[in-house]
Amino acid sequence: MSQDFSHQDPLLRVEGLTKYYGSRLGCADVSFELWPGEVLAIVGESGSGKTTLLNSLSATLEPTSGKTMYRMRDGQWRNIYDLSEAERRFLFRTDWGFVHQDAAMGLRMGVSAGANVGERLMAVGDRNYGHIRSTALDWLGRVEIAADRIDDQPRSFSGGMRQRLQIARNLVTGPRLVFMDEPTGGLDVSVQARLLDLLRGLVGELGLAAIVVTHDLAVARLLSHRMMVMKDGHVIEAGLTDRVLDDPREPYTQLLVSSILQV
Amino acid sequence: MTALSVQNLSKTFTMHLRDGIILPVVANVNFELHPGECVVLGGPSGAGKSSILKMVYGNYGVDAGAIVLQHHGEAVDLATADPRTVLTLRRDSIGYVSQFLRTVPRVSALDVVAEPLVIRGVDKAEAQAKARELLARLNLPERLWSLPPATFSGGEQQRVNIARGFITHHSVLLLDEPTASLDAINRAVVVAMIAEKKAAGVALLGIFHDEDVRTQVADRIVDVTAFAPRIAA
Numbered sequence: 412m413s414q415d416f417s418h419q420d421p422l423l424r425v426e427g428l429t430k431y432y433g434s435r436l437g438c439a440d441v442s443f444e445l446w447p448g449e450v451l452a453i454v455g456e457s458g459s460g461k462t463t464l465l466n467s468l469s470a471t472l473e474p475t476s477g478k479t480m481y482r483m484r485d486g487q488w489r490n491i492y493d494l495s496e497a498e499r500r501f502l503f504r505t506d507w508g509f510v511h512q513d514a515a516m517g518l519r520m521g522v523s524a525g526a527n528v529g530e531r532l533m534a535v536g537d538r539n540y541g542h543i544r545s546t547a548l549d550w551l552g553r554v555e556i557a558a559d560r561i562d563d564q565p566r567s568f569s570g571g572m573r574q575r576l577q578i579a580r581n582l583v584t585g586p587r588l589v590f591m592d593e594p595t596g597g598l599d600v601s602v603q604a605r606l607l608d609l610l611r612g613l614v615g616e617l618g619l620a621a622i623v624v625t626h627d628l629a630v631a632r633l634l635s636h637r638m639m640v641m642k643d644g645h646v647i648e649a650g651l652t653d654r655v656l657d658d659p660r661e662p663y664t665q666l667l668v669s670s671i672l673q674v
Numbered sequence: 675m676t677a678l679s680v681q682n683l684s685k686t687f688t689m690h691l692r693d694g695i696i697l698p699v700v701a702n703v704n705f706e707l708h709p710g711e712c713v714v715l716g717g718p719s720g721a722g723k724s725s726i727l728k729m730v731y732g733n734y735g736v737d738a739g740a741i742v743l744q745h746h747g748e749a750v751d752l753a754t755a756d757p758r759t760v761l762t763l764r765r766d767s768i769g770y771v772s773q774f775l776r777t778v779p780r781v782s783a784l785d786v787v788a789e790p791l792v793i794r795g796v797d798k799a800e801a802q803a804k805a806r807e808l809l810a811r812l813n814l815p816e817r818l819w820s821l822p823p824a825t826f827s828g829g830e831q832q833r834v835n836i837a838r839g840f841i842t843h844h845s846v847l848l849l850d851e852p853t854a855s856l857d858a859i860n861r862a863v864v865v866a867m868i869a870e871k872k873a874a875g876v877a878l879l880g881i882f883h884d885e886d887v888r889t890q891v892a893d894r895i896v897d898v899t900a901f902a903p904r905i906a907a
Contacts (some may be wrong), residue, residue: 446758604779611778633778637757651732651757658734662690669691 420482421446422588422620423468428477430460430467436644437463441477443639443649447587448618452635452652454625454667460644461624462592468622469509469590470499484587504534508581512593514573518565518580524551525561527580535584550579554609571602575609582613589614591623595630607633628671632656640664676744677877678707678730678846683739683753684903685725698903699725703739705896707846712868712878712891717898723881724773726898727848729753730879731770732760743767744845765793770848771839775831777824783809784819787837794842801841808837812863828855840867847871849880853887865890 423445430437438460445451453461466472468479470491478490484506491499503509511517518527528547537543548558554575565573574594581589594610595603611634614621623634631638631652639649640661648661659665683703689695700722707713715723728734730741732752741752745767752763764770769790778786784805791801809819812833818826823834832855839847849868853861861884868891871878882888888895 449758608778608780636761650735651760653733654735654757654760657728658687660688660735665690 419447422482424478424480424488425468426478426480428464428467428479429475430463430472431475436460437472438467438641438644441639441646443646445588445620445622447620449637450614450619450621450623450635452623452625452631452638453641454628454631454638455641456626459641461626461641463644464641465590465592465622465624469507470494471509481588504531505584506587508584508586508589510574510577510581510589510591510594512596514565514570514577517577518573520566521564523562523564524556524568524576527565527576528583531580531584546583547579550583551576553613554579555605569602570598571606574598574602574606578606578610578613582617582619585617587620589619589621591621591625593625593627594623595625595627603630610634628656628667640667675709676706676742677709678744678879679740679742680705680726680730681740681742683726683729683741683901684737685722685729685734686737686903700898700901701903703898703901707877707879709845709875709877710872711893712872712880714888714892714895715879715881715898716895721898722901723898724850726901727770727850727879727881731768731848732764733770765790767844768846768848769839769842769844771836771850771852773850773854775823775835775838777822777831779824780822782820783814783823783826783834786823786834787841790838790842804841805837808841809833811867812837813860829857829860832856833860836864836867840871843874843876845876847876847878849878849882851881851883853882853884861887 421444425441425443428441429439441464453464455461463472467474473492479492480488481491482488509517525544525547528550529543532543532546548561551558551561556572556575565576568576595606598606607630625631635652637650638652638655639646640655642663648655648659648664655664656668659668680703684701685699687697687699689697703726715726717723725734729736736753739753742749743752743763745763750759750763752760784802787805787808788801791804792798814830814833818830823831832852836852853864856864865887868878882891
């Protein structure tokens, strides 16, 4: 896990991001910067606005106001809401990944595991069948899916395997920024542990920047460097992950931390 | 030269879940740490020793004061540093042996120990070789090295934690009761390891309840009761 926080520009600069659904608030006035290699966790209960924020950050939703500036590979800063639909799609295929809680949303369930990974490679211009297949095989190995499952459809996979396949599909193109929405939600605890360990290793190894939405503080503790706590659409507390978890300041954060079940 | 300078540090906890009662922890904490010495925080339980260590590591926030650390020849105030700077300080300049090991599922004891070096960019095989050396010195049975420490005994976990804290050459090293659950042989190993750090110019700040260990390692004792907050009348 190589961390170099010293002398770079941020990758993402979020300024005053606000989203209303009609008169109902989704998230309000969110600002932060994210650097390469940094993992940011957004925590809060359901309805706190964390998924709205994630969808706005990834341009899946158009915010009511505010900007999300992204540093493109050529060094130029672009507000992602000013990009054309084609540019945005290109960004999603090359530079970004999105890991959904429900793997079925991030995978094509009717094509083979190998094709799910290979498709992303073809989208960035790889046309060599042998190379695509060997890269897909390598990535299946990295997410601990046996090589003999390469031609099976993800329908036949368990929940944990589907989630690992979704991660391989996202990471195969070497994205610089990955969004994750409750990546371990709905999985058995032992499956969660395996997935978390895998994610932690890959994120560190590849030096990815990641934004992880989770309601699970243990996930935030394990994966993230920094965290933001959301309540009623507002970021109420933010900082170094272990600082926020070990010395929570806000009443709501204290409630969240003290509600963790000990085993 | 000063390795660490703690200036006018104050800390209170506000317990919002208990009607917002305010617990004063320490006030006006002032001390300095020089390269090659081991300073021990003294005082009874509850005097705020662990809280001071946690503030110095950036794990607890502070209400007031400064924690000035030498980092690549520059003085940096950890109390006001942003999260990225704190992480860089921890990677390069300040280490911490906590009382309890926080284990990660599926990561072996060997990799837990090697990780601080790997983060600093040391080759993985080299980091693991160093980790083996330390675990052997601390008498952790070799059959445990490849296992995740979650199921280890308290003393075994503590030795993994010590090895992890001592593997790097941070200029400041914080020790929170590193010998609490160790037998006499391993306590002696840790005392020797602390002496070697001092000889290498590392500044150590620690909490040791074991009087025998304390007298062997301490160059100075900072009495934490002197920093007891005055309760407002």
